[in-house]
Amino acid sequence: MDLKIDVEEKEEAVILKLDGEVDVYTAPKLKSRLIDLVDQSKFKIIVNLENIDFMDSSGLGVLVGGLKRVRSHDGAIALVCTQENILKIFRITGLVKVFPIFETESQALQGV
Amino acid sequence: MVVNGEIRTMIKKNTHKVNSRDDRKQPIIESLEIQSQGRKLLEVRQFVEKLAAECGYSQSDIFDIKVSVGEACANAIEHGSPRGKRNRIKIVFEFIDDCAIIKISDEGVFKPRFPALDTQLNYRGRGIPFMLALMDDVEIKEGECGTTVRLVKIRN
Numbered sequence: 001m002d003l004k005i006d007v008e009e010k011e012e013a014v015i016l017k018l019d020g021e022v023d024v025y026t027a028p029k030l031k032s033r034l035i036d037l038v039d040q041s042k043f044k045i046i047v048n049l050e051n052i053d054f055m056d057s058s059g060l061g062v063l064v065g066g067l068k069r070v071r072s073h074d075g076a077i078a079l080v081c082t083q084e085n086i087l088k089i090f091r092i093t094g095l096v097k098v099f100p101i102f103e104t105e106s107q108a109l110q111g112v
Numbered sequence: 113m114v115v116n117g118e119i120r121t122m123i124k125k126n127t128h129k130v131n132s133r134d135d136r137k138q139p140i141i142e143s144l145e146i147q148s149q150g151r152k153l154l155e156v157r158q159f160v161e162k163l164a165a166e167c168g169y170s171q172s173d174i175f176d177i178k179v180s181v182g183e184a185c186a187n188a189i190e191h192g193s194p195r196g197k198r199n200r201i202k203i204v205f206e207f208i209d210d211c212a213i214i215k216i217s218d219e220g221v222f223k224p225r226f227p228a229l230d231t232q233l234n235y236r237g238r239g240i241p242f243m244l245a246l247m248d249d250v251e252i253k254e255g256e257c258g259t260t261v262r263l264v265k266i267r268n
Contacts, residue, residue, distance in 0.1 A: 023154070023182060024153060025150035054157065054178060054179075056186065056242070057239045058186065060238055061238070092245045
């Protein structure tokens with residue numbers, strides 16, 4: 001399964017809706033999209049992980065890289081995720097303390 | 113057995129393959145060999161997912177196995193493949209006595225990284241912490257011909 005990324009601008013934020021699997025092979029696509037957004041001065045980003053079936057450490061690494069980029073412009077990345085399996089990998093690595101994680105996009109829009 | 117152009121061997125310890133929750137206690141060994149390429153990781157995940165499901169693991173445990181095996185294979189692709197795509201990675205899945213033992217063997221040198229801790233914003237270094245957190249036992253052995261990562265997951 002490949003990784004599909006839909007981009008939607010809402011209020012002052014950009015929402016990336018991911019669909020598929022994020023691994024070593026597909027993570028560069030997400031990285032490239034995040035870099036493009038920062039280059040376009042989009043520093044408030046919401047990444048919706050609700051339709052992600054799988055994510056490994058390379059996916060986390062890309063999100064961390066994106067967070068570093070937006071933070072250097074006083075921006076933020078918020079996540080939308082209710083899937084226990086995906087949340088588990090954020091908990092294991094302690095990244096629940098780094099990324100604000102919301103249950104819905106509207107909550108994320110309020111919180112980002 | 114040849115599947116999708118890859119060499120795949122199947123050895124049964126018993127005469128019946130485990131394919132349902134009723135007879136899942138029978139031991140199995142299956143193996144998959146892939147080219148050392150990131151695009152092959154999906155095939156590896158599908159391989160272990162199918163077997164773990166046949167062995168009666170929960171969806172949560174299957175996810176743990178997929179992540180851990182994927183991390184070991186990703187490390188093998190990155191560090192255990194001095195000849196790039198020409199190197200091969202072998203995955204052996206064995207299930208016996210309510211316990212899955214998965215061995216991932218490559219042809220290079222394992223490169224452990226210091227684990228990324230809590231709020232450190234490191235890009236890398238989370239593969240081994242994943243394996244340690246998600247599996248019941250993790251063993252990494254370096255040999256003359258390559259590295260083997262041995263992962264154990266007990267079925268609850």
